[in-house]
Amino acid sequence: MHTKNLAGVIFAVLLIVLVAFILYWGSTKPVTVIVQAGHEARTSGNTGASSSRYKETEWNSIVADEVARTLQEWDIDVKRIPAKVPKFAKAKIAVSIHFDSAKKPCRSGASIGYPDKNSYDFARRWEKLYRSQFPFGWHKDNFTENLKHYYAYKQIDAEKFLVLELGEITCEKQTAWLKPRLKKIGRLIAYTIATELGKNVQKPKLP
Numbered sequence: 001m002h003t004k005n006l007a008g009v010i011f012a013v014l015l016i017v018l019v020a021f022i023l024y025w026g027s028t029k030p031v032t033v034i035v036q037a038g039h040e041a042r043t044s045g046n047t048g049a050s051s052s053r054y055k056e057t058e059w060n061s062i063v064a065d066e067v068a069r070t071l072q073e074w075d076i077d078v079k080r081i082p083a084k085v086p087k088f089a090k091a092k093i094a095v096s097i098h099f100d101s102a103k104k105p106c107r108s109g110a111s112i113g114y115p116d117k118n119s120y121d122f123a124r125r126w127e128k129l130y131r132s133q134f135p136f137g138w139h140k141d142n143f144t145e146n147l148k149h150y151y152a153y154k155q156i157d158a159e160k161f162l163v164l165e166l167g168e169i170t171c172e173k174q175t176a177w178l179k180p181r182l183k184k185i186g187r188l189i190a191y192t193i194a195t196e197l198g199k200n201v202q203k204p205k206l207p
């Protein structure tokens, strides 16, 4: 009886260790792509841009969800994260989704941020594709300190990392164009990521 109990205890302990290991491994294992919705779930600090009608975080979430969904559809391993980066985040490609704001409406537009030259060619591919659609202004890469020194560059161990500003949420002309296209923009981003990974996927149809 006594030995039976001991065996049971040992078995239970081993089981707990195994479950703990699986949970730990699951949370730390590198993924191929990390997609972040900028400012998502933040209640203080930089909670994102807003206009009288729209909130950046809501749009970021819609686009990031569509990027992740499309990548999954193409069998690409993806982790969708909020503003708070999980510990030990590691990926081949990381992309963070944002919309800009401007004190004087319509002075801003689209732009790209990245930590170093490893992401330069990737940035050019996205710019080429999005410029063919987005009919408003562009800033040069890393035009703000927030783009140049984005906090998550240090928290996500990624070979390539782009912060995408997809347009200005305080400009009515831009929001009128952006709003009905948010999911489509997400699919374009997924397409750029997939081709960057060398996957042969079908280019999303453009209206």
Ligand SMILES: [Zn+2]
Pocket (backbone or CB within 6 Å): 038, 039, 048, 049, 056, 097, 098, 099, 100
């Ligand atoms: Zn933002």
